[in-house]
Amino acid sequence: MKESCFTLEKIRTLTEDTCELILRGDTSAITRPGQFVNLALPEKFLRRPISVCDWWEDTLVLLIRAVGEGSRCLTQSRPGTVFNVLSGLGNGFATSSAGARPVLVGGGVGAAPLYGLARRMAQVGTAPTVALGFRRAVDALYIREFEALGCRVMTATEDGSLGTRGFVTDSMAEACWDYAYVCGPTPMLRAVCDLPWLTDGQYSFEARMGCGFGACMGCSISTVHGSRRVCKDGPIFTREEIVW
Amino acid sequence: MVDLSVTLAGVKLKNPIIPASGTFGYGREYAELYDLNVLGSFSFKGTTEEPRFGNLQPRIAEAPAGMLNAVGLQNPGIDAVIDQEVPHMATLFHGPLIANVGGFSLREYEDNCRKLNDCAPVGILEVNISCPNVHAGGQNFGSDARSAAQVTRAVRAVTDKPVFIKLSPNVGDIGAIARACEEAGANGICLINTVLAMRIDLDRRRPLLANRTGGLSGPAIFPIAVRMVWDVYEAVKIPIIGCGGVASAEDAAELMMAGAAAVEVGAANLRDPYTCKKIIEALPALCSRLGVNKISELTGGAHT
Numbered sequence: 001m002k003e004s005c006f007t008l009e010k011i012r013t014l015t016e017d018t019c020e021l022i023l024r025g026d027t028s029a030i031t032r033p034g035q036f037v038n039l040a041l042p043e044k045f046l047r048r049p050i051s052v053c054d055w056w057e058d059t060l061v062l063l064i065r066a067v068g069e070g071s072r073c074l075t076q077s078r079p080g081t082v083f084n085v086l087s088g089l090g091n092g093f094a095t096s097s098a099g100a101r102p103v104l105v106g107g108g109v110g111a112a113p114l115y116g117l118a119r120r121m122a123q124v125g126t127a128p129t130v131a132l133g134f135r136r137a138v139d140a141l142y143i144r145e146f147e148a149l150g151c152r153v154m155t156a157t158e159d160g161s162l163g164t165r166g167f168v169t170d171s172m173a174e175a176c177w178d179y180a181y182v183c184g185p186t187p188m189l190r191a192v193c194d195l196p197w198l199t200d201g202q203y204s205f206e207a208r209m210g211c212g213f214g215a216c217m218g219c220s221i222s223t224v225h226g227s228r229r230v231c232k233d234g235p236i237f238t239r240e241e242i243v244w
Numbered sequence: 245m246v247d248l249s250v251t252l253a254g255v256k257l258k259n260p261i262i263p264a265s266g267t268f269g270y271g272r273e274y275a276e277l278y279d280l281n282v283l284g285s286f287s288f289k290g291t292t293e294e295p296r297f298g299n300l301q302p303r304i305a306e307a308p309a310g311m312l313n314a315v316g317l318q319n320p321g322i323d324a325v326i327d328q329e330v331p332h333m334a335t336l337f338h339g340p341l342i343a344n345v346g347g348f349s350l351r352e353y354e355d356n357c358r359k360l361n362d363c364a365p366v367g368i369l370e371v372n373i374s375c376p377n378v379h380a381g382g383q384n385f386g387s388d389a390r391s392a393a394q395v396t397r398a399v400r401a402v403t404d405k406p407v408f409i410k411l412s413p414n415v416g417d418i419g420a421i422a423r424a425c426e427e428a429g430a431n432g433i434c435l436i437n438t439v440l441a442m443r444i445d446l447d448r449r450r451p452l453l454a455n456r457t458g459g460l461s462g463p464a465i466f467p468i469a470v471r472m473v474w475d476v477y478e479a480v481k482i483p484i485i486g487c488g489g490v491a492s493a494e495d496a497a498e499l500m501m502a503g504a505a506a507v508e509v510g511a512a513n514l515r516d517p518y519t520c521k522k523i524i525e526a527l528p529a530l531c532s533r534l535g536v537n538k539i540s541e542l543t544g545g546a547h548t
């Protein structure tokens with residue numbers, strides 16, 4: 001964990017409620033895709049946890065969906081804005097444990113940490129297959145970015161306006177993967193976890209956080225190993241640890 | 245050179261700044277950021293007899309200038325705390341620790357304090373009486389003078405260590421409760437714990453916290469803490485650890501002028517994990533500005 005300042009360099013609108021933020025700062029505490037940062041906002045007491053989408057040298061990429069006041073304020077920030085950031089939080093995805101045929105499964109802005117993961121997997125081997133679910137075609141994001149890494153991207157939208165009609169699990173009906181990296185809303189995590197043929201994987205969890213670095217016990221969830229902190233022991237949990 | 249040291253019921257601290265229970269865990273996470281030995285002491289997470297998972301998610305909510313928590317005293321239980329956490333904390337912090345003790349019956353408070361009595365690194369027992377009494381329909385021990393005095397008397401009898409009773413602000417006459425604790429043998433008072441509060445999720449039309457209510461802390465409650473520390477200072481002679489919404493050296497000095505001998509910092513650590521260190525570094529200059537050579541001279545300084 002490191003506390004430092006990041007300056008917003010570029011902000012790009014991806015969909016009507018989601019932006020890509022490119023920030024400059026010290027990324028040295030970030031060691032794995034799937035970790036998150038905790039951003040302080042001047043008008044809010046609690047920090048806002050946001051997954052690392054990608055990072056290199058002094059650059060940090062975040063994808064942020066405006067769902068409330070704090071996240072809206074982030075998506076409306078202007079270049080030059082300086083944020084106090086706690087970086088390098090959480091365990092991140094472990095790439096070494098993946099099976100031979102991994103699939104990355106994302107729902108909405110949950111695609112963010114999967115991008116950093118896909119880029120690293122592509123660097124050392126082959127670009128993974130990615131399954132992304134969105135509500136409508138206009139909500140789709142980062143498909144081209146994944147494709148540029150060489151990933152095969154399967155999409156599903158709830159209204160059928162892009163790709164398969166239905167949930168992301170519907171686009172994955174062909175049982176040709178043996179390991180999943182999953183990030184998205186809880187019902188989606190659960191649906192993927194329930195796929196009978198997908199026996200193994202790593203799932204990114206969310207919880208309302210007091211600190212984000214393991215001190216307050218605000219984010220505890222039950223796992224098969226007992227209580228675990230989403231912020232410190234997670235946010236990534238393996239399929240066999242999860243208790244729904 | 246400003247003398248930052250303070251003495252709490254015979255226990256000397258190198259400065260008056262103490263991270264508050266529940267916001268500092270067992271020190272591990274903060275020790276990655278700075279040397280905990282800059283602190284006056286630290287009050288570790290509230291300990292109960294049995295391991296507790298606490299309340300269901302969500303347990304945290306935002307508030308204007310603060311936060312609500314309904315963690316529900318999650319901790320691994322007194323035996324694990326004494327066997328594993330206390331020895332580890334003693335490696336991170338070499339001064340006297342403050343053990344925050346919870347309980348759901350008089351017997352539990354007694355047993356917990358008796359066990360902690362043999363823990364050398366623990367300098368002070370801070371007894372959190374904002375816990376529901378399972379034998380009294382769940383009413384908090386801290387909600388009236390009689391039950392507050394009962395807990396005080398019970399724990400006073402089983403330990404040689406100084407006992408500070410940590411009071412709940414969710415009461416009518418805080419002075420009367422503090423006085424009852426003093427008469428029952430308390431060596432000091434700590435206040436305030438969190439203020440009972442609640443938020444509602446507009447879209448779901450339901451309470452935001454799974455526990456429905458939670459405790460408000462952070463800058464939002466600072467003026468309440470100042471008022472209550474003032475009232476207790478008027479009511480008792482024993483030392484007071486002031487707590488509630490402190491986020492700066494100025495806040496700490498204000499709480500001391502209201503009557504606190506030392507100051508705990510809670511929620512502010514969650515937003516900025518360096519808060520306590522920054523406050524300690526700012527104290528000498530502030531004392532000079534306020535014209536005191538010994539920070540302890542600030543205690544009660546606003547009373548006439």
Ligand SMILES: Cc1cc2nc3c(=O)[nH]c(=O)nc-3n(C[C@H](O)[C@H](O)[C@H](O)COP(=O)(O)OP(=O)(O)OC[C@H]3O[C@@H](n4cnc5c(N)ncnc54)[C@H](O)[C@@H]3O)c2cc1C
Nearest residue numbers: 046049050051063064065068069070071112206207208235
């Ligand atoms: C590990 C982790 C990674 C995340 N990564 C991303 C990401 O990459 N992109 C993104 O857009 N969002 C992400 N989120 C969700 C994001 O933190 C919330 O959407 C955001 O905090 C909402 O703040 P708000 O002020 O807009 O909403 P409000 O509802 O006004 O927030 C009130 C409080 O609730 C908390 N809160 C609300 N929703 C969530 C939530 N879903 N998860 C956790 N806390 C919440 C807020 O942090 C705040 O403390 C992530 C959450 C976690 C826990």
Ligand SMILES: Cc1cc2nc3c(=O)[nH]c(=O)nc-3n(C[C@H](O)[C@H](O)[C@H](O)COP(=O)(O)O)c2cc1C
Nearest residue numbers: 264265266290313372436437461462488489510511
């Ligand atoms: C997440 C959290 C957990 C807490 N846990 C405890 C606890 O275990 N025992 C206790 O006596 N007080 C507990 N408190 C209360 C604090 O110690 C402190 O009294 C209160 O938060 C007011 O101070 P603050 O405004 O500086 O946070 C907790 C507070 C928070 C925010």
Ligand code: FES
Nearest residue numbers: 211212216217231
């Ligand atoms: S948010 Fe504080 S422990 Fe996880």
